[in-house]
Amino acid sequence: MDELIIPVILLGTIGALGAVLLYLVSKKFFVKEDERLGKIIEALPGANCGGCGMAGCANFAEACLKVDSxxxxxxxxxxxxxxxxxxxxLGKEAPSVEPMMAVVRCAGSCSVREKSNTYDGTKSCTIASALYGGETGCPFGCLGFGDCLEVCELKAITINPETKLPEIDENKCGGCGSCVKVCPKGIIELRNRDRNTGRVFVSCVNKEKGAVARRACKVACIGCGKCAKICPSGAIVIENNLAYIDFRKCEKCGKCLLECPTGAITTNNPSLREKCKAEEEMKKTMQSQSILNKI
Incomplete structure (x- = not known):
């Protein structure tokens, strides 16, 4: 019996001494966590999207504690x-920044961009892009496999079953830029949210010459320069056969929407779109009236 009791007492004593030692060490080297860290983490949305440049919200909170500004x-x-x-x-000043959201700069749906082949590999934009240009004649357009959808932590992106293009819900998009980073074609871009006036942008990134781009997609930008000439604020530039609208200069007048011969320029603002349609109808009516007057 003693042969069993003595080892048990010995092991119990060693365990107790070890516990006391661990307690003393933990007290000696205890680092008190800044109580503000928990408050910052609670204030953050918890998306862990990485849009801030950190691995997650907790890392961002720690970074906020460490900096002076x-x-x-x-x-x-x-x-x-x-x-x-x-x-x-924290009692630190945080400057106000214009909110951003992602836009898809490709309008090449199935109806305007004919398929020239069928991809039978892994349904990943990154993998498909590394292998070849895509299923259509446009090597710059959206592949439609949804890599952007997979990385969006806010579930703001869906793939339209008819157009096979990603659509971004501006009420959900947080402008983190995760989709921008993952798109191998570079067709997703962050632009100003501007809920009041909306966004006007070129839904094309094809840098081929106009005739080639148009053969590949009916709504491709052909780099004709008409939009740049009519823009009153100088917001549009033509570079590498492609028009680009600087949202910081754009006044949302809608003139470029009417002038674009292929419809490559688009807007998410319904009122601006309707205004442009009305002006276009008026323009056609005036042209018809002018022809009749000459007759």
Whole structure:
């Protein structure tokens, strides 16, 4: 019996001494966590999208604690509201930044971009792009396999079953830029959210010459320069056979929408679109009237 009791007592004593030792060491080297860290994490949206440049929201919160100024740190999903809360918690100034959202610069749906082959490999834009240009004659257009959808933590992206193109819900998009980084074709871009006036942009990234681009897609930008000539604010430039609209200069007048011969320029603003349609109808009516007057 003693042969069993003595080892048990010995092991129990060693365990107790070990526990006491661990307790003393933990007390000696204990690092108290800044209570503000938890408050910052609570204020963050918890998307862990990586749009801030950090691995996740917890890492971003730690970075906010370490810096003297929040000027170089930004939560794109939470925007000014979240940064304002963090500013109040830390007593550090957080400058206001214009909110952004992602736009898809490709309108090459199935109806305007004919398939020339069928891809039978892994349904991944990144893999398919590394192998060849795509199923259509446009080597710049959207592949439609949804890599952008997979990385969107906010579930703001869906693939339209008819057009096979990604569509971004502006009410869900946080402007984190994850989809921008993952798109191998570079057709997704961050632009100003601007809910009041909307966005006007060129839905094409094809840099081939006009005739070649048009053969591949009916709504391709042909680099004709008509939009740049009519733009009153100088927001449009033509480079590498492609028009680009600087959203910081664009006044949302809609003139380029009417002038574009292929319909490559688009807007998400319904009122601006309707205004442009009305002006186009008026223009056609005036032209018809002018012809009749000459007769």
């Amino acid at each position: 929040l000027a170089d740190l930004r939560c794109p999903v939470g925007g000014d509201e979240v940064m304002g809360k963090i500013s109040a918690i």
